[in-house]
Amino acid sequence: MMAGSSHVVDSSWEQELNKMAEQLKEYLDQNGKEKNLKQSASIFHQMGLLYKEQSKQDDSITKKLSLIRSAALFNAAVTRQPGNEQFKQSLKDFCSDLLKTAGAKILDADLLKIAQEVKEMVKEMRKKTNESLQQETIIPSVAIPSFKHVTKPGEKEFFDAFTKRGISFDGLMLHACKLPLGRMERTKKKPWTTELIKPVNEMLTYLDKDEDLKNGYRISDVLMNNCQVYGDEQIYQQFSEGVRNVLQSDQPSHHDRLMQQLNEDLTNFDAFNCLNALFADSKFNIKRLVYRTSTLFISALGRLNSIDDGSSFAIIDQLNNNNIIDDETAYLLSYAIAVSCQVRLKVYMEKESQDDYVGEEQLYDIFDNKVFANLIDTVGERSMVDYFAIVYNLQNVLKSIDDLSNLKFNITLTPRDKFRMLRMLQLHDRIISEWESYSQEQLPNTSSQDELWIRYHVARAYCIMHKYKDSLLMWEWLEERDIEHHWLKGRRMRNKACCLYYLDRFQEALQFIGRVKSEVLNLNLSDSDKYSLYGHLTYISALCQYKLKEYQLAIDQFMEASEYFARVDQRDELWKEISRANCFYYIGLCLYDLGDYDAAITEAKKSLQHFEQHNGSVNDKCECYSLLGRCHLERDDYDKALKYFQTELDLRLQFVPNEKQDSDEKIKFARSTIQICQENLELEMLYWMSLTI
Structure with missing residues (x-):
């Protein structure tokens, strides 16, 4: 019986x-x-009736178990006596009652027929598998000399694509088999091969090597975490013992190599940077974003503390038992690992394959990015917010400590962590609703650094939700406080200028930018961050000049902003090139308004090229096509204008739902310009025809 059930089993029924x-x-x-199958079938039938009757008295949990047992027992009776009509009728009645109990849409569904169809499918699958196993293995596996591998460039090598693989050999030799387990293929960046099927003593030598596998894995890291699936347990134990000896080694070189790998991972799988990169991307790799950002560092802590278990949960338990982390930290880390596993499992189940990518092929508009919405739909908002808050704190701890050999640390989640992650996950409406609750519980004028950061996230949310007045009030509140963090000071400057621009207060924005630009020099920022801040302030200034129809001033400032963006670090390659593409587009727009259509075409093409090379949104590309079309239309070059307007329209129609296409202003404008081009082309044709009459 089921332990812990709230249902008290009737003693006579159990007897x-x-x-x-x-x-x-x-x-x-x-x-x-x-x-005697007939006698046992009768007993199974009686037991099935008892469990069916008992299910009517069970609670929701034990009811399911009773129904499953009843079905199995009825089926067992029918299997032993296929001709017994009473047994078959009991099974049919059970299926009918089950459909009603479950609230099925099709109450007369034939479950027995469906079960038989599934049974036949399984039989056919088994038959095909057995037939495949009866075939000779592929030809190259037996190393026929005349089929030997040709090493001369450009010459063909025989590839057996038809013979079934009855037996596959593992090894480094190219003739070994079609898909060997032991061979890693050569690539342009990794022109070597690695044999992973060797004697134990030779495999252990990989633990001190820096050789890489695909997708950023190092052989040493992979082999540190091993488990036995099948085979000689003695060999596995021998290898595991060797791994333990390496982990417990006090050799400085081993510790230094682990620290080097940890620092590389902290750069390559930085949670904050990974989330930031998605602002301009349409797809993401869940293994990279929601799995490696946590498991890599749990694994690293395990190796640094000589813990030889391959399970993240077991490593966390050991860290807790050894007083390296407290109970709350152990709980938070375990929770993060559980969320990461759940995300991968759900995505794989939905796709019915181990496909780690989630999202759309292209973004229509960067302000309508569905990437985070897809991620949150997978396991829920709270799980995602808490996951990234936990891993962000964990990674910060590992970054801030130079000597991890005697590390002891604890992490907690604060309101600041929650607001930060809500912003990183683009849950701007949730930030505002959380702020409304939070601000009622806190002192309104507190100036702690945590409070300042929370208000920064709220101000950003207001801005993105087009509540520019609310956002500006928050930036001005921050302006009156002493902000220790210079990066936050710079963001406050940039975003206040942005709000003034969106409120059509262009002169105020220009005056403000002129005043604060000199202050940037005094900020304790990296050169790259200063270039980024200068670039954004200059870009906003240029937008204001454009709105004021000071086109030549705007052009000069867009060019200046582009130069600042070009000097930002390569790690921010994606967004800086998108920012430069926007500069080129607006330069082209200014030139168009000045009537210099040839120069405008050059800038529009430059902008379009940047958007295409750096994953710009569909809307950005459409704006470039529209500008190109308008320039050619002004030059009476109707053929080229029509081509660009048609390309723009086709792209927009792919991403705007059918029911919204007739009301979409940009689609309506594209259609009207296409009509103008077509009418002018018809007039030209009539004109030329008239000359021939």
Whole structure:
């Protein structure tokens, strides 16, 4: 019976079941096999009736178990006596009652027929598998000399694509088999091969090597975490013992190599940077974003503390037992690992394959990015917010400590962590609703650094939700406080200028930018961050000049902003090139308004090229096509204008739902310009025809 059930089993019902079980034993031989199928079938049928009746009294959990047992017992009776009409009718009645209990849409569904169809499918699959196993293995595996590998460039090598693989050999030799487990293929960046099937003593030498596998894995890291699936347990134990000896080694070189790998991972799998990169991307790799950002560092902590278990949960338990982390930290880290596993499992189940990519092929508009929405839909908002808050804190701890050999640390989640992650996950409306609750519970004028950061996230949310007045009030509140963090000071400057621009207060924005630009020099920022801040302030200034129809001033400032963006670090390659593409587009727009259509075409093409090379949104590309079309239209070059307008329209129609296409202003404008081009082309044709009459 089920332990912990809230249902109290009726003693007479249980006694009856026990009585039937004892009776069944009389019909078994000394090996426990049935001697008389007719007698045992009768007992199974009676037990099935009892469980079916009992299910009506069970609670929701035990009801399911009783129904499953009843179905199995009825089926067992029918299997032993296929001709017994009473048994078959009991099974049919059970199926009918089950459909009603489950609230099925199709109450007369034939479950027995469906079960038979599935059974036949399984039989066919087994048949095909057995037939495949009967075939000779592929030809190259036996190393026929005349089929030997050709090493001369450009010459063909025989590839057996038809013979079934009955047996596959593992090894480094190219003729070994079609898909060997032991061979890693050569690539342009990794022109070597690595044999992963060797004697234990040779495999252990990989633990001190820096050789890489695909996708950023190092062989040493992979082999540190091993488990036995099948094979000689003695060999596995021998290898595991060797791994333990390496982990417990006090050799400085081993510790230094682990620290080097940890620092590389902290750069390559930085949670904050990974999330930031998605602002301009349409797809993401869940293994990289929601799995490696946590498991890599749990694994590293395990190796640094000589813990040889391959399970993240077991490593966390050991860290807790060794007082390296407290109970709350152990709980948070375990929770993060559980979320990461759940995300991968759900995505794989939905795709019915181990495909780690989630998202769309292209973004229509960067302000309508569905990437995070897809991620949150997978396991829920709270799980995602808490996951990234936990891993962000963990990574910060590992970055801030130079000597991890005697590391002891603890992490907690604060309101600041929550607001930060809500912003990183683009849950701007949730930030505003959380702020409304939070601000009622806190002192309104507190100036702690945590409070300043929370208000920064809220101000950003207001801005993105087009609540520019609310956002500006928050930036001005921050302006009056002493902000220790210079990066936050710079963001406050940039975003206040942005709000003034969106509120059409262009002159105020220009005056503000002129005042704060000199202050940037005094900020304790990296050169790259200063270039980024200068670039954004200059870009906003240029937008204001454009709105004021000071086109030549705007052009000069867009060019200046582009130069600042070009000097930002390569790690921010994607967004800086998108920012430069926007500069080129607006330069082209200014030139168009000045009537210099040839120069405008040059800038529009430059902008379009940047957007295409750096994953710009569909809307950005459409704006470039529209500008190109308008320039050619002004030059009476209707053929080229029509081509660009048609390209723009086709792209927009792919991403705007059918029901919204007739009301979409940009689609309506594209259609009207296409009509103008077509009418002018018809007039030109009529004109030329008239000359020939």
